[in-house]
Amino acid sequence: MAEQKNLEETMMPKDEASAHSKGVTVKKEAAEASFKESPFSGKTQKHSKAKSLIEKAKKIADETAVRTEACRRLLEDGLSVYEEARSALKQDTLEPCISLLKQSGYQVKREEERPAGALPKQKSLRPFVPKSISSGRATGFFYALAGGIVTAMGMVYLSTQKLEMTLDPARVPTENEMDSILAWFSTIIGVQENVAIGTAVLGFTVLSVMLLVYLVHRRLKARNDLHLAVKQFVEAELYAEQQPDCTEEMKKLDAHIQDTIGTLKAYQVLLNEQKGKLQRILYFEGEKEKGASYHSRSLAEIEETKELVERIIALIEVPVVEDGKIHEQSIHSLQRAKEKLYAVIKRF
Known part of the structure; x- marks a missing residue:
């Protein structure tokens, strides 16, 4: 029991080790109790029980590794698609619109663009690999x-x-x-x-x-x-508990990323239309200082484009993900971008 306790303390924060160690001790005792040797049991039965526990420990470790890898790949794929959508928006419509706004005498506020996000840092736990046993x-x-x-x-x-x-x-x-x-x-x-x-x-x-x-x-x-198998079975369960269940968090992250991608594509359509309007205004009315002598409808289109550009810039310049979680500012920026998007769509 002392060895098991030392293992837990090295794998857990000190403030949680004491409380959690009781639960792990109970698990180990329960596992050992379920495999008490009967008066008629022998080495073959013990070996079979040990092999069964080792297989269960390997299954727990494998399922944990598969779940973690699946979450990592889901996030990685989502960020990759987001980067493609962001790059397409910037190159095809956003940068041209910003250039046209400057020609119209309007400056767009921009901040330093940050990466879309990074994969969550894994806890510094050594991979758990159950030891195999032989018949002897x-x-x-x-x-x-x-x-x-x-x-x-x-x-x-x-x-x-x-x-x-x-x-x-x-x-x-x-x-x-x-x-x-x-x-x-x-x-x-x-x-x-x-x-x-x-x-x-x-x-x-x-x-x-x-x-x-x-x-x-x-x-x-x-x-x-058998003793080794019981210990490894408990360690496998402890290892699985130490690895966070990323399934629900990844679902939220993926939904947010997909929502953001959809918003970027919608803005790409709107800004592409606004780009044509600005080109028409500049062609027929020429480059002028901000607000000077533009037709009222032309001025409204310029202001509309500027607001659309600033809303989408506020969204793409903040990370979508931070340490494996949705970035709070990204949530706020996405909400503001969608509000503006819905307002424009209602006027169609």
């Missing part, structure tokens, strides 16, 4: 083989000590020496020296030790794997 058969066989070899060597050494025999490691024992050693093993079970029985005793003892080592290793491995 290969390592179990290796340990069993090592245990069998050590057991065989120990029994041979014990036999030579009892027979007061000294073996030379530099040479292979003779057939008589091997028979004497093997025959002695039969005395362990209380029978007379017999090579066949002694060989069977040695083989049975070595295989018994190997089997015992193998079973103990598999049981310990299964128990440790």
